[in-house]
Amino acid sequence: MISLAIDETIARAVEVLRENDQGTYTIPTKGLYPFQWNWDSCLTALGLAHYDEARAWTEIDTLFAHQWPDGMVPHIVFHVWSDGYFPGPEVWRTNRPTATSGITQPAVAGFAVRRLFDRAKDKTLAVERARALLPKIDAWHRWFYENRDPNGEGLVAIIHPWESGRDNSIDWDDAFERVPTEGVEPYTRRDILHADPAHRPTKAQYDRYIWLLQHFRGLGWDNARLHDASPFQVVDPGFNAILIRSAADLADLAETLGEKDIANANRARAEKGVAAMERLWSDAHGQYICFDRVAGKLVDSASVGGFLPVFAAIPESRAAAIAATIERIAGKAHYIVPSHDPGDARFDAKRYWRGPVWLVVNYMIADGLAAAGHSQMAQRITQSSLDLIAESGFAEYYDPLSGEPLGGSRFTWTAAMVIEFLKGRG
Ligand code: DGY
Numbered sequence: 001m002i003s004l005a006i007d008e009t010i011a012r013a014v015e016v017l018r019e020n021d022q023g024t025y026t027i028p029t030k031g032l033y034p035f036q037w038n039w040d041s042c043l044t045a046l047g048l049a050h051y052d053e054a055r056a057w058t059e060i061d062t063l064f065a066h067q068w069p070d071g072m073v074p075h076i077v078f079h080v081w082s083d084g085y086f087p088g089p090e091v092w093r094t095n096r097p098t099a100t101s102g103i104t105q106p107a108v109a110g111f112a113v114r115r116l117f118d119r120a121k122d123k124t125l126a127v128e129r130a131r132a133l134l135p136k137i138d139a140w141h142r143w144f145y146e147n148r149d150p151n152g153e154g155l156v157a158i159i160h161p162w163e164s165g166r167d168n169s170i171d172w173d174d175a176f177e178r179v180p181t182e183g184v185e186p187y188t189r190r191d192i193l194h195a196d197p198a199h200r201p202t203k204a205q206y207d208r209y210i211w212l213l214q215h216f217r218g219l220g221w222d223n224a225r226l227h228d229a230s231p232f233q234v235v236d237p238g239f240n241a242i243l244i245r246s247a248a249d250l251a252d253l254a255e256t257l258g259e260k261d262i263a264n265a266n267r268a269r270a271e272k273g274v275a276a277m278e279r280l281w282s283d284a285h286g287q288y289i290c291f292d293r294v295a296g297k298l299v300d301s302a303s304v305g306g307f308l309p310v311f312a313a314i315p316e317s318r319a320a321a322i323a324a325t326i327e328r329i330a331g332k333a334h335y336i337v338p339s340h341d342p343g344d345a346r347f348d349a350k351r352y353w354r355g356p357v358w359l360v361v362n363y364m365i366a367d368g369l370a371a372a373g374h375s376q377m378a379q380r381i382t383q384s385s386l387d388l389i390a391e392s393g394f395a396e397y398y399d400p401l402s403g404e405p406l407g408g409s410r411f412t413w414t415a416a417m418v419i420e421f422l423k424g425r426g
Contacts, residue, residue, distance in 0.1 A: 006422050009389065010050075013422075016394050016415035017047055021055075025062045025079065029396065029408035032194040034082040038063060038075045038105035039165055040413050042112040043360055047416025050423055053122050057129040060109060060116075064136045066100055070223055071143030073109070074100035075162060086190040087213060094221050102213070102221040103160045106239055107144065110137050110246025110266075111311075114253045131257055134250070138262045141247055141269060147223045154276030155240050157293050159230040160212050164239050164305070166339065166353040167209075168201035170346045171236065171290045171301045178231045178294065179208040195396075199350050199406045237280045237288035238305030242364070244273035244312040274313055281318065282306070285341075286325035288318075302341040303353075304361050310368030319372035326365075326377060336384045337362055338400035349399045356397040356406055359385050359417040366421075382421050389418050 020027045025036040026044050033040075041063050049056035066077045078089045078099040089099030113133055120126035148156035158164050161172045184207050191200055201209075212232060219225050227233060248270040254263035280288040282298065287306035290299040307326060310319050332342040339353045339361065340346070348354040362385045370378035388398045394414045396407030 009386075010419055010422055013047065013394065013415035013418045014051060016410050017044070017412060019410060020412045022079070024058050025077070026059060026412050028413065029411045031084060032191060032396075032408040034080075034084050036063060036077040036079060038073055039108045039360075042108045043363075043413050044416045045112055046115060047413075047419040049116050049119065050419050053116070053120060054125060056116055057125065060113060060133060061129065063109070064133060066096070066098055067136055067140065068096070068100075068223075070147075071139040072104050072147075072223060073107075073140050075103055075105035076101040084190055084194070086187060087210065091187075091210075091213065093217055101162075102216055103163050104144075105163055106165050106242040107137075107140060107246050108242050109133075110141070110250035110253075111242070113137065114249035117253055117256075127257065130253060131259075134254055134257065134259055134262055137246070137250055138254075138266065141243065141250065141266060143223070144243060145269060148227055150227060154272035155235045155280075155291075156243065157227065157233040157235050158239055159216075159226055159233055160209070161205075161232070162209060164234075164236050166236075166238070166303070166305060168205050168351065169301075169303050169305065169353040170340050170344070171299055171303050171305060172232070172234065173301070173346070174299060175232050175234050175292050175294065176205065176208050179211055180231075181207040181211055183214070184210050185214065195407050196350075199356075200352055231294060233293035234299070235280065235291040235293055236305050237277060237290065238308035238361075240273060240277065241309040241312040241314075244270050244277070245368075247273065248313060270313070277309055277312070277314060280306075280309075286321050286328075301346075302344060304337055304339045304358075304365075307337065307365050308361065308368075310372060311364045312368070316372065319369065319374065323369055323372075323374040323377045326381075330380070333357075333400040335388055335398060335400045335403055336381055337365060339397075342400065349401045350404070350406055352397065352407070355400060357384070357388065357400045358397045359388070359414045363417045363420060382424075385417070385421055389414075394418070 028040045041059050045056040045059040067073050092101050094102045117126045117130045144156045161167050216226050247266040251263045251266035282289045285302045288309050289306050310322050330336045335357050340355050362381050366378040366381040391403050392405040394411050395405030396411045
């Protein structure tokens with residue numbers, strides 16, 4: 001891409017970020033997602049920082065201002081009222097000063113804060129804001145291992161698919177069979193007013209999302225009880241990799257800022273996590289796969305969550321195998337990286353996390369591959385992401401076969417990632 005085109009594309013991405021900026025937080029897109037989402041915000045901050053560092057720090061500060069007393073950082077903060085989204089605060093009923101959901105999301109904040117800090121032009125501001133965030137992010141990491149790893153295995157479980165961010169991944173299909181639907185209160189979905197129902201999760205999946213929500217609500221959102229009480233407990237390699245990477249990055253940052261205890265605690269979490277990740281490796285698939293903690297077995301599903309461990313410091317041989325597997329998958333898709341193996345009969349090129357390409361995942365995989373020395377594959381992934389933008393605009397996700405834009409449009413984190421990809425080249 002010539003530099004004029006790069007500047008133009010960045011300007012268009014900044015326009016998307018500004019459109020969705022609510023002053024102290026950014027909504028993912030108008031209509032479909034009218035509140036603040038946890039991992040969306042943390043990754044969005046990276047894009048914001050390219051033109052307004054103070055605003056980028058505020059994005060993460062706002063999220064952490066709504067951290068729960070036990071350390072959890074909720075997946076949605078309902079800052080303002082809107083009837084455009086289901087399930088809203090009247091369904092979650094978490095009794096927080098500002099309404100929030102009652103579950104969490106991938107812990108990408110530690111990574112994002114370190115990256116903001118390392119690149120900061122205003123170092124005084126960066127030290128001040130990072131120092132204030134350190135103990136909060138540390139508390140969130142501690143919360144994960146205390147509440148989602150009750151046997152001290154080194155890996156945490158998600159108890160609701162929405163926590164993974166990969167809501168309807170094929171990874172959850174078997175475990176979801178165990179989630180009942182009796183007693184689900186009548187509801188009206190709002191997402192399918194804003195997006196094509198064929199690109200969204202099904203009604204059967206929504207019934208189970210809501211059953212779990214009601215179940216946890218019935219337990220008073222007491223995190224000490226939810227894990228064991230959930231019929232859905234899945235150890236997702238992607239979710240754990242993000243947490244492990246964030247723990248390692250937080251440890252480095254804490255060391256720089258002279259916070260020894262936080263540094264040591266997070267270093268230990270990251271090291272234990274990387275060692276434990278080995279248990280999720282599948283030779284048959286050439287990637288990591290999920291572990292269903294309730295059933296006590298690995299899940300036979302080759303999704304993009306199993307590539308994400310390259311974002312953490314996994315062994316070189318595993319990173320090389322993942323690069324080779326992506327190469328193989330690239331032969332079955334026009335655009336990479338599809339969220340599920342196109343060779344699997346359950347693959348669906350248009351349905352959310354059952355096949356489409358997502359730029360945030362591409363960003364994390366490319367980052368990890370480059371760090372592991374696989375810069376050619378990292379560049380292919382980056383180029384594929386930029387081709388999608390050029391051809392289909394700033395969509396929520398894309399069909400890996402046709403490149404068609406899917407889901408919400410003018411999407412914040414897609415725009416943020418494009419800025420990251422392009423600035424990284426400049
Ligand atoms: C949704 O509502 O689609 C979200 O992904 C849940 O966080």
